[in-house]
Amino acid sequence: MAINGVLHHVEVYVRNLDNSKQFYDWLLVDHLGYRVYQQWPSGISYILGEGTYLVFVQSQKLQQAYNRTNVGLNHLAFNMVGQDAVDRLRADLGRLPYHELYAERYPFAGGPDHYALYLEDPDRIKIEIVAVLA
Structure with a gap:
């Protein structure tokens, strides 16, 4: 049954897709019960059951590093x-x-x-x- 307000997906741009894939395979698949949902040359997604999924995409704009204390995630x-x-x-x-x-x-x-x-x-x-x- 569909429920209003449930998070559908989150998409995160990453500096190095291979490094991120290795980390999130370890965390999400090996420890948290996710499975690989989709893969393409510049991205990968992981899903838990049939619900919310997480997407990681190789960024083309690498000059600005992520800082979690800036506006954003x-x-x-x-x-x-x-x-x-x-x-x-x-x-x-x-x-x-x-x-x-x-x-x-x-x-x-x-x-x-x-x-x-x-x-x-x-x-x-x-x-x-x-x-x-x-």
């Missing part, structure tokens, strides 16, 4: 069922070349009742993984 946040699952993702992150944010305040960088992991994608877009109850 600050971060993407995803639910993950269980604190243990978030802990496992963090452990997996430690063996990869991706940067954890606020590591010294893990898992409560977002507040005392907000169990979450924060990291950056290859373009420095902040990703938040929020532990939720099943």
